[in-house]
Amino acid sequence: MKKILTVIGARPQFIKASVVSRAIQQTDGLEEILLHTGQHFDANMSDIFFNQLNIPRPDFQLDIHGGRHGEMTGRMLKEIEKALLAHKPDRVLVYGDTNSTLAGALAAAKLHVPVAHVEAGLRSFNMQMPEEINRILTDQVSDLLFCPTDAAVQNLNNEGFANKPVQVLQVGDVMQDSALLFTEKAEPPAGDLPERFVLATLHRAENTDYPERLAAIVAALNQIHGTLVPVVLPLHPRTRKLIAQHGLELKAHLIDPVGYFEMVWLLDHCQLVLTDSGGVQKEAFFFGKPCVTMRDQTEWVELVAIGANQLVGADSRKIIEAVKTNFGREVQDTQELYGGGKAADKIVEVLAFS
Structure with a gap:
């Protein structure tokens, strides 16, 4: 049984993880351990998402929020490392560009646990954004880089990832998977x-x-x-x-x-x-x-x-x-820019055999 430790902590990560976790549960040979850093602590922005999206309750609930970026990330690093040492996963899975993302990736890299990054390769080219720093550093320590767009793949190629011992894969965007899956439950x-x-x-x-x-x-x-x-x-x-x-x-x-x-x-x-x-x-x-x-x-x-x-x-x-x-203009996805709702299955298929 291959063990994956997933790190989440903020609203967008709950939504992304909901469809990937669902696909993991439906795949033989994979076990997921869920760690919630607590970065979003308001009940409307955290607990409600677990209830609505049928995400399994976290195996670890760190309740780390508030403080400056360095302080928050450092506290997360310490606690995530404890979870990694306790469970010895085969891989760590992180999403997006938050402090939780970076802490999960760095804790894993320091212990030589392979890292998979969902939404790899995104760039705003604005280093004043803490998210930009988080996503660049996370990509650097990941060996599975799941890109949502062709532009994200090109960004990584421009940064030399094509010459590194990693897999850069355009899988589409798991947010579209979620939107398609949960629209009928909207209220x-x-x-x-x-x-x-x-x-x-x-x-x-x-x-x-x-x-x-x-x-x-x-x-x-x-x-x-x-x-x-x-x-x-x-x-x-x-x-x-x-x-x-x-x-x-x-x-x-x-x-x-x-x-x-x-x-x-x-x-x-x-x-x-x-x-x-x-x-x-x-x-x-x-x-x-x-x-x-x-x-x-x-x-x-x-x-x-x-x-x-x-x-x-x-x-x-x-x-x-x-x-x-x-206002009122209609927008059409004529090119299936984000993969048409099949990203989670593609990600889990790679996780199962990597």
């Missing part, structure tokens, strides 16, 4: 919602930690909500705190953070997505919705190239104009 959030609306998310440090950028985005959201179309915004507790801290007033239809099925419902029923998230850009595409991204760069360059996504940074005018231009 609306509690409370009354507008019939037509923009779905917004706002949480990334490059926006929330810089008062000028945050103020510009809040001003744009207020104008869109007040004069163009209602804005529905599930607001992260940290973002809510920073908005208040800077004396800003956000005038939108604010709701508490939602579970995955509620988010799927919002994506399916909105007319446009306005976000600074990485994963939500793709989820908008999976549901045929145009996306306006409040960042200066994106890892999902193919969505910009086909016109499904527009980058506007934190410029109020650009944000408002992009919403006016794109």
Whole structure:
């Protein structure tokens, strides 16, 4: 029996792991040990995902959250190493680009346990983003690099991975697997919602930690909500705190953070997505919705190239104009950019024989 220790800790990782864990359970010869770092600790952003997505309860629950990046990552490293020594897995599986991702990969590499990285090769080329540092370092210590796009494969080739003793594989995107699998379980959030609306998310440090950028985005959201179309915004507790801290007033239809099925419902029923998230850009595409991204760069360059996504940074005018231009437009996946929902099976097939 081949033993895989999976490290997760944040909302997008729960969603990705749900379909891969399901495929592992259906594969003879594989056993999964699940470690949850606790990086997302709000019940609406952690426990609810395990319940909704039928993810097995974690074998390890570390409850590590808060603090600076170095402190959090160091605490995770220490505890993940203990789990690796206790269970002696054949491989560690990590997802995405969080501190949990990096801690899992580094702990495994130090103990010479092979690492598989789902969503390898993504690059924003912005080293100010902690996520960029996490994904680059994780790729460097992984020997199975599961890339979601051709662009991700090309990024790794450009960095010399074609000459390393590793496997770089384009398998598609497990987020599309999840979207297709769970759409039928979607349910609306509690409370009354507008019939037509923009779905917004706002949480990334490059926006929330810089008062000028945050103020510009809040001003744009207020104008869109007040004069163009209602804005529905599930607001992260940290973002809510920073908005208040800077004396800003956000005038939108604010709701508490939602579970995955509620988010799927919002994506399916909105007319446009306005976000600074990485994963939500793709989820908008999976549901045929145009996306306006409040960042200066994106890892999902193919969505910009086909016109499904527009980058506007934190410029109020650009944000408002992009919403006016794109609201209600339909987006079609004519090229199966992200693999058509078969990524998890491809990943698990490789895990079983590597």
